Amino acid sequence: xxxxxxxxxxxxxxxxxxxxxxxxxxxxxxxxxxxxxxxxxxxxxxxxxxxxxxxxxxxxxxxxxxxxxxxxxxxxxxxxxxxxxxxxxxxxxxxxxxxxxxxxxxxxxxxxxxxxxxxxxxxxxxxxxxxxxxxxxxxxxxxxxxxxxxxxxxxxxxxxxxxxxxxxxxxxxxxxxxxxxxxxxxxxxxxxxxxxxxxxxxxxxxxxxxxxxxxxxxxxxxxxxxxxxxxxxxxxxxxxxxxxxxxxxxxxxxxxxxxxxxxxxxxxxxxxxxxxxxxxxxxxxxxxxxxxxxxxxxxxxxxxxxxxxxxxxxxxxxxxxxxxxxxxxxxxxxxxxxxxxxxxxxxxxxxxxxxxxxxxxxxxxxxxxxxxxxxxxxxxxxxxxxxxxxxxxxxxxxxxxxxxxxxxxxxxxxxxxxxxxxxxxxxxxxx
Amino acid sequence: xxxxxxxxxxxxxxxxxxxxxxxxxxxxxxxxxxxxxxxxxxxxxxxxxxxxxxxxxxxxxxxxxxxxxxxxxxxxxxxxxxxxxxxxxxxxxxxxxxxxxxxxxxxxxxxxxxxxxxxxxxxxxxxxxxxxxxxxxxxxxxxxxxxxxxxxxxxxxxxxxxxxxxxxxxxxxxxxxxxxxxxxxxxxxxxxxxxxxxxxxxxxxxxxxxxxxxxxxxxxxxxxxxxxxxxxxxxxxxxxxxxxxxxxxxxxxxxxxxxxxxxxxxxxxxxxxxxxxxxxxxxxxxxxxxxxxxxxxxxxxxxxxxxxxxxxxxxxxxxxxxxxxxxxxxxxxxxxxxxxxxxxxxxxxxxxxxxxxxxxxxxxxxxxxxxxxxxxxxxxxxxxxxxxxxxxxxxxxxxxxxxxxxxxxxxxxxxxxxxxxxxxxxxxxxx
Numbered sequence: 001x002x003x004x005x006x007x008x009x010x011x012x013x014x015x016x017x018x019x020x021x022x023x024x025x026x027x028x029x030x031x032x033x034x035x036x037x038x039x040x041x042x043x044x045x046x047x048x049x050x051x052x053x054x055x056x057x058x059x060x061x062x063x064x065x066x067x068x069x070x071x072x073x074x075x076x077x078x079x080x081x082x083x084x085x086x087x088x089x090x091x092x093x094x095x096x097x098x099x100x101x102x103x104x105x106x107x108x109x110x111x112x113x114x115x116x117x118x119x120x121x122x123x124x125x126x127x128x129x130x131x132x133x134x135x136x137x138x139x140x141x142x143x144x145x146x147x148x149x150x151x152x153x154x155x156x157x158x159x160x161x162x163x164x165x166x167x168x169x170x171x172x173x174x175x176x177x178x179x180x181x182x183x184x185x186x187x188x189x190x191x192x193x194x195x196x197x198x199x200x201x202x203x204x205x206x207x208x209x210x211x212x213x214x215x216x217x218x219x220x221x222x223x224x225x226x227x228x229x230x231x232x233x234x235x236x237x238x239x240x241x242x243x244x245x246x247x248x249x250x251x252x253x254x255x256x257x258x259x260x261x262x263x264x265x266x267x268x269x270x271x272x273x274x275x276x277x278x279x280x281x282x283x284x285x286x287x288x289x290x291x292x293x294x295x296x297x298x299x300x301x302x303x304x305x306x307x308x309x310x311x312x313x314x315x316x317x318x319x320x321x322x323x324x325x326x327x328x329x330x331x332x333x334x335x336x337x338x339x340x341x342x343x344x345x346x347x348x349x350x351x352x353x354x355x356x357x358x359x360x361x362x363x364x365x366x367x368x369x370x371x372x373x374x375x376x377x378x379x380x381x382x383x384x385x386x387x388x389x390x391x392x393x394x395x396x397x398x399x400x401x402x403x404x405x406x407x408x409x410x411x412x413x414x415x416x417x418x419x420x421x422x423x424x425x426x427x428x429x430x431x
Numbered sequence: 432x433x434x435x436x437x438x439x440x441x442x443x444x445x446x447x448x449x450x451x452x453x454x455x456x457x458x459x460x461x462x463x464x465x466x467x468x469x470x471x472x473x474x475x476x477x478x479x480x481x482x483x484x485x486x487x488x489x490x491x492x493x494x495x496x497x498x499x500x501x502x503x504x505x506x507x508x509x510x511x512x513x514x515x516x517x518x519x520x521x522x523x524x525x526x527x528x529x530x531x532x533x534x535x536x537x538x539x540x541x542x543x544x545x546x547x548x549x550x551x552x553x554x555x556x557x558x559x560x561x562x563x564x565x566x567x568x569x570x571x572x573x574x575x576x577x578x579x580x581x582x583x584x585x586x587x588x589x590x591x592x593x594x595x596x597x598x599x600x601x602x603x604x605x606x607x608x609x610x611x612x613x614x615x616x617x618x619x620x621x622x623x624x625x626x627x628x629x630x631x632x633x634x635x636x637x638x639x640x641x642x643x644x645x646x647x648x649x650x651x652x653x654x655x656x657x658x659x660x661x662x663x664x665x666x667x668x669x670x671x672x673x674x675x676x677x678x679x680x681x682x683x684x685x686x687x688x689x690x691x692x693x694x695x696x697x698x699x700x701x702x703x704x705x706x707x708x709x710x711x712x713x714x715x716x717x718x719x720x721x722x723x724x725x726x727x728x729x730x731x732x733x734x735x736x737x738x739x740x741x742x743x744x745x746x747x748x749x750x751x752x753x754x755x756x757x758x759x760x761x762x763x764x765x766x767x768x769x770x771x772x773x774x775x776x777x778x779x780x781x782x783x784x785x786x787x788x789x790x791x792x793x794x795x796x797x798x799x800x801x802x803x804x805x806x807x808x809x810x811x812x813x814x815x816x817x818x819x820x821x822x823x824x825x826x827x828x829x830x831x832x833x834x835x836x837x838x839x840x841x842x843x844x845x846x847x848x849x850x851x852x853x854x855x856x857x858x859x860x861x862x
Contacts, residue, residue: 082738097548112735115702116764116786117528117815141776144734147788150767150780162491179776186771200738262693262748263727271546282739287741296694296743296751298729302545303575306851307513308713312720312727315847317693320727333547336581340617345572345610348859349581355547357578360858362741365852372847382549404626416746416803420795427791 002229002381002391005244009366009376010251010321018318018373022252022324028257028406029241029250033284035405036240039398043235048198052205053227053394059210059220065170065190066214072134073168075107077122078212079148080136083200084172085112086279088136091223093275095216105217106132112145119151128159130407134215135171136208138194140178143424149180153187160189172208200241201282204393219386226390234398245395248377250401252321255375256295261321264295265313268325269302269362272384273392277301280396287400287411294409295321303361314372322369322376325361325392329383330355433660433822435588435814436675439683439754440797440807449797449804451685458836459688460672466836468831472668479629480561483636484658488640490651496601496621496644502745504563504599506538508553510579511567514631515603516543517710518640522654522820526647526705531809536648537563545575559590565646566602567639569625571609574855580611584618593618603639616859617632630843632713635824650817656823665829676826679808680833683752686806687726692752695726696744699756700733700793704813708732711827718831718842725840726752734792741796745803753800753807756823757793760814761786794839 012019043050050168069076078088111118133152137145156165156177171184173349174194184191198206205227210220233243240246255261266280277299288294300309302324313320333353338346379395381388443450474481500507509519514527520541533619542549564583568576587596602615605625615622622856628635643649664674671677686692697711708730719725733755742749764785801806811825812819835842 013719040582081735085460086739089476093673097552113702113732114734114789114792116784116789118702119764119785120762121528142738143779143788144738144792146777147767147780147785150770151764151785153770154765179774182776183770244850255760262750270551271544278739285740285743285747289747291746292748294743294747296729296747298727301544303545304512306848307573307575308517308709309716309720309846310851311845312716312725315722316474316716316720316725316727317723319693330547331551333550334580334585336578337585339581339584339614342785343610343613345613346577348574351852352859354550354578354582355862356859357574358545358547360855360862361545361575361799363858364855367854368848368851414742416799417737417741420741421800423798424788424791424795425779427794428783428787431783431787431791 002226002233002388003244005247005252005378005393006378006380007247009378010255015370015375016371018259019375020251020258023248024254024258027247028254031406032240032246032250032402035249035402036234036237036246038405039234039401048195048206049202049397050231053224053231053390055224056221058207059214062207062214065304066211069132070104070106070216070217072130072131075104075109075126076132076134076215077126077152078108078110078134078136079152081112081142081144082171082282082298083203084136084138084142084145085110086201086207087204088212090276090279090393091204091209091213091218091386092216094272094384094386094389095218096295097272098217106215108212108216111148128156131168133169134212135169135180136173136194137180138174138200138203140173140180141421143421146179149183172211182254194217201286202412204279205390222386223390226387227394228391229387230391230394230398245398246402248395249406251377252295252399253406255321258276259375261319261375262295262298263298263320265298265300265320265322266325267300267302267305267322267365269358270325270327270384271301273325274301276389276392279393283396283400286414288404288407288409290409290415293407302365303358306361306365310368314368314374318374320374322374324362324366324376324378326359326378326385327382328380328381330358354429433657433819434675434826435811436678437684437811438678440809441686443772446801446804446806449690450584450806451682452691453468453560455685455689456681459550459685460677462837463671463681463833466680466833467668467677469836470665479626480633480828484655484662484821486655487652489638490645493638493642493645500563500857501535501537501648503561504537505561506540506557507563507565507646508557508731509539509541509565509567510576510583512543512573512575513575513713514634515567515569515573515639516541517632517713518635519643521710521824522635522640522644522649522708522817525646525703525815525817525820528650528703529648537646539643539647542579545578554586559587564600565643566600567604567625568611569605569631569634571604571611572852574852577610580614587727588725590755600646603642610659631845632717633828635710638822653817654765656826657818657823660818661822661825661829673763676829677833679826680830680837683726683830684834684837690806692750692806693726694729694751696731696753697756698730698731698733698736698753698796701756701758701815702732702788704756705732707820707823710824714827714831717845719835719838719840721840721846724838733796734789737792737796741799745799745805749805751805753805754805755759755793755797755809757790757809758810758813758815759811760803761789860862
C-alpha cells in the first residue's frame with residue numbers, strides 16, 4: 001500500500017456532531033461504486049490520463065532533445081500558466097532537494113505570470129546565449145502565454161538574431177490550428193504534441209509535466225511508476241470500500257454534504273510538497289467548483305501554519321475538513337545536541353532529531369483539531385521522491401474524479417472561465 | 432491618497448441580493464467610529480505598532496551591524512517562523528526585483544520550517560565561512576526555532592569552532608529569561624531586543640521585519656514612511672467614513688455578518704506581492720479567528736489563479752468576498768511586437784505592453800465576478816516599492832484592527848494555540 005489513511009478523526013464517535021456518522025459514510029462509500037465502474041471504463045477506453053502511467057516510449061523518444069537542452073543551456077525558462085505549469089512545478093521542486101545533484105543540471109525557472117517587473121529583472125539577469133525556453137499551452141491561444149512568448153522571443157531575437165533564437169525555443173501545444181502553433185511554424189520552432197484528450201490540470205503525467213522534469217534531471221519513469229502503483233490498486237479491486245482514494249473521497253463528500261464543511265484544507269508536513277499545493281488547488285477547484293457546488297481548497301504548510309492559521313482552524317468557523325500529510329521515511333538528520341547542557345528547558349531535545357520535532361508538531365495539530373471537534377484525516381506516505389509524489393498525485397486525481405462522480409459533476413471541463421477569455425481580447429482592443 | 436478603493440461591486444445595487452445594502456453598510460461604518468477612537472488611544476498610549484512608522488533612531492543604530500554582516504557574509508539565513516518570518520519575507524521579496532542591485536548584497540534565505548530534507552540540502556550547499564544567521568523568536572521558547580538554531584549552530588561549530596561560530600549569529604528576542612536568550616548569552620551571541628508589547632504578526636515595522644530588509648539592501652526608512660502616510664490620514668480625520676481602511680473594514684465585516692461570506696480572497700495582480708499574501712493570511716486569521724468567528728483568508732495570485740481558481744470563484748459556492756489589488760504605475764516594459772504580422776488572431780496585441788495585458792485580465796476577473804454576483808472590491812496602489820508596500824501593510828493592519836473592534840474581538844492574542852505549545856514538548860518527551 002503506497003498511501004496509508006486514518007479517517008477516525010472525521011466521525012461523530014471521535015468529534016461529536018461535527019463529524020459524520022458511520023452510517024452516512026457507508027452510504028456514500030457504497031454509492032462510490034459507480035465511480036469505480038466509471039474509472040474502469042475510462043481505462044478500457046484508453047483514456048490518456050490513466051494510460052500514461054503505463055507508458056515509457058513517449059519519454060524515451062524525448063531523451064535526445066532533453067540531452068541537447070541540458071547540454072546547451074544553463075537556464076531553462078518554462079512559460080505557461082495554470083495546468084501548463086503547476087504540475088511541472090510540483091514535480092520539479094524535488095530537484096532542489098537532490099543532494100547528489102549534477103552541477104551541470106540547468107536551472108529551471110517557471111514564469112507563470114505576466115508581471116512586467118518580473119520580466120524586466122529576468123531580462124537583466126539571464127545569459128541569452130545559454131538560456132532555453134519551453135512554451136506550454138494546450139489551446140495555443142492563452143493570452144498570457146502568447147504575450148510571454150512574444151516578450152521573450154522579441155528579447156532573444158534582438159540579442160542573437162531570429163534564426164538562432166528559434167533554436168532556443170520548444171512549444172508544447174495540441175494539434176490543429178492555433179496562434180502559438182502558427183507562430184512556431186513560421187519561426188521553425190520545434191513543436192511537441194499536447195494530447196487533445198488531456199485537460200491541463202490532468203496533464204502532469206504527460207510531457208507537459210515530464211519534459212520539464214527530465215530537463216531538471218528527475219527520474220520521470222519512477223514518477224509514473226508511483227502513479228501506476230496507485231492505479232493498479234484500483235484496477236485489481238472489485239469493491240471500492242477498501243481503496244484509500246474512495247475512502248478519502250467518501251469522507252470529503254459526506255462532510256461537505258451533511259456537515260457543511262465548505263472548505264478543504266490540505267496541510268502537508270513536508271517542504272517538498274509546497275509546490276504540490278497549488279497543483280492540488282487547481283485540480284480540486286477547477287474540477288469541482290461548478291453550479292454553486294464544490295468546496296474551496298486551502299493550502300497550508302506544516303509546521304509553518306501552526307504559527308499562522310491554527311488559531312483560526314481550531315477556534316474560528318467550523319467549516320473546514322482537514323487533511324494532514326505525514327512523510328514517514330525522512331532523512332532523519334543528525335540528533336540535535338542541546339548547547340546549554342544543564343538547562344532543563346532543553347530536556348525535551350535530548351536524543352531527538354529535527355524529524356522527531358516535525359512529527360510531534362503534526363501530532364499536536366491533529367490532537368488540537370480533534371479536541372476542538374474539527375474533522376481531520378491523516379494521510380501517510382513513505383517518502384517524497386519521484387515515486388512517492390507520482391503516487392500521491394494520482395491519489396488526489398482519483399479522489400477528485402470520485403467526488404465529482406458522487407456529485408454528478410463533469411470534472412473535465414471549466415465552463416465558467418471560457419467566456420472570460422473572449423472578454424480579455426475585447427478589453428485589449430478597446431483600451 | 433496612497434490607496435484608492437472601489438467598493439461598488441459589493442453592493443446589492445450592483446450584484447443583487449448577494450451584495451449588501453447601502454443602509455447596512457452605513458450602519459456598520461458609523462459603528463466603526465469606536466475603532467477610530469480605539470486607534471487614537473493606542474497612539475496616545477505610545478503603542479509601538481503605531482509609533483514605529485515615526486521612528487528612525489532604532490534603525491540608524493542598527494546600521495553598523497548591518498554593514499558588518501553585509502560585508503562579512505555572502506549568504507544570511509533567517510531562522511524563525513510565523514510572525515518572526517512572514518513580515519520580513521514580504522518586505523525582502525522586493526529585493527529580487529531591484530534591477531540596480533548591488534552584487535555585493537548577500538543572498539537572504541528564509542527557513543521557517545523544520546524539514547530535515549531542507550536542512551540536509553542547505554548544509555551541503557552553504558559556504559560556512561561566509562554564512563550568517565539571524566534567529567528570531569519573540570518568546571525565545573518556540574520549539575521550531577530552538578531546534579533550527581541547534582541544528583545550524585551544531586553544524587557551524589563543527590566546521591569553524593564554537594568561538595568563531597558565535598560571531599556568525601544574531602538573536603532577536605524579547606527581554607527576560609527564555610531558552611534562546613540563555614543559550615545566546617552562554618555562547619556570547621549578540622542579542623537584539625524584540626519589543627515585548629509588539630506581537631509577532633504586528634512586528635513587520637520593527638527590527639523583526641527591518642533588520643533582514645536592511646541586510647537585503649532595502650530602503651527601510653521609505654517603508655516606514657509608507658506606513659506613516661497611511662497612519663497620518665487616520666490621525667487627521669475626525670470622522671472615519673472617508674478613510675479607506677474603515678470603508679474596507681466595514682465592507683468586509685458587513686459581508687461576513689449579513690451575507691455569510693465566510694471567506695475573504697486577497698488577489699493581488701503583482702508578483703511582488705506574492706510574499707505579502709502569507710503575511711496577510713496570518714494577520715487576518717490569527718487576529719480574528721476566535722470564538723467560532725472570523726473569516727478565512729485565501730491567497731490568490733492574478734493572473735495565475737484565473738487559470739486555477741476562477742472557475743470555483745465564479746461558479747462554486749457564493750461564500751467569498753474578493754479583494755483585487757491593482758498596481759497602477761508599473762514598469763510598462765517594451766511593447767509586444769507580434770511576430771506573425773498578418774495573423775489577425777494577434778491584432779489585439781498591436782501596440783500593447785505586457786502591463787496592458789495584466790490590467791485587462793484584472794478587469795476581466797472583476798467583470799466576471801460582478802456578472803456572477805460575487806462581491807468584489809478593487810484596491811489600487813501606485814507602486815510596489817518600499818513605500819508602497821509599507822503603506823499597504825499598514826492599511827491591512829488597520830482593517831484587521833477595525834474589524835476586530837466591530838466584532839468585539841481582541842486582535843492581539845491567539846489563545847487557542849498556546850496550549851498546543853505545551854503539548855508538543857510533552858509528546859517529544861514521551862516518544
